[in-house]
Amino acid sequence: MCSANQFSEELAVFYEATHDYGDIGDESFYLDAATDADEPVLEAACGTGRLYLELLRRGVDADGFDVSPAMLDILREKADDEGLTPTVWEADLRSFDADREYALALVPYNSFCNLRGVDDQLAALDALHEVLKPGGRLLFDVYVPRYDVIAEAFGEWQDVREVEYGGTTLRGRSRATIEDQVAQTYRTEQELLNTDGEVVARDEFVLSHLPAQQVELLARHSRFEGWSVSGGFDGEHLEDGDGVQVWELVK
Incomplete structure (x- = not known):
């Protein structure tokens, strides 16, 4: 990255x-x-x-x-x-x-x-x-940039997969949302949740079309x-x- x-x-x-x-x-x-x-x-x-x-x-x-x-x-x-x-x-x-x-x-x-x-x-x-x-x-x-995909998927959390970290099973998910329509940028959020559904790690970043x-x-x-x-x-x-x-x- x-x-x-x-x-x-x-x-x-x-x-x-x-x-x-x-x-x-x-x-x-x-x-x-x-x-x-x-x-x-x-x-x-x-x-x-x-x-x-x-x-x-x-x-x-x-x-x-x-x-x-x-x-x-x-x-x-x-x-x-x-x-x-x-x-x-x-x-x-x-x-x-x-x-x-x-x-x-x-x-x-x-x-x-x-x-x-x-x-x-x-x-x-x-x-x-x-x-x-x-x-x-x-x-x-x-x-x-595929606008048909953008229209369908933006704003919805997508489950990715599970991963082992520190002896614990964590579930990853991601979500993309429009950041700036004029600048044609979007925000991607990524979270890791434990088995109780609690967020234990989170990052977000903005990407350009x-x-x-x-x-x-x-x-x-x-x-x-x-x-x-x-x-x-x-x-x-x-x-x-x-x-x-x-x-x-x-x-």
């Missing part, structure tokens, strides 16, 4: 339990791109290491950062269990820096949507541009020299009905 969403320790554990490797569908796309780069790779918003640890397993020279120390703690624990040596640090997507340049930067799983204002979005693109070598690439994905036209405008106003977008992780042209936008920006 990135920028404004830091997650409590309990919610970080819940996130890890509900985001298994292979569940999202972006793994092959990002891992193949990183392997093909054959040079240093940076994963922004690396979270608990769903992709980042697989990069290390494949021998990719990869660094990563995330704004949530609780998420990074889980990543480091998992890496230690496997004998891996991660190079990760706590930082904000809008204002991070790095000690070296990268051939490829990744911002997977809608993490760019955590940036709610144009200034924040451009600041992130500027920071990512800064750490890429000439000719370096930035890859990121954002969902396609980012239609393709807005992302293209951001790319045009960034320092990147070129950009392209696909409708999914298979490289096909973005068209109506696609659920995800995959962007490539080139320095």
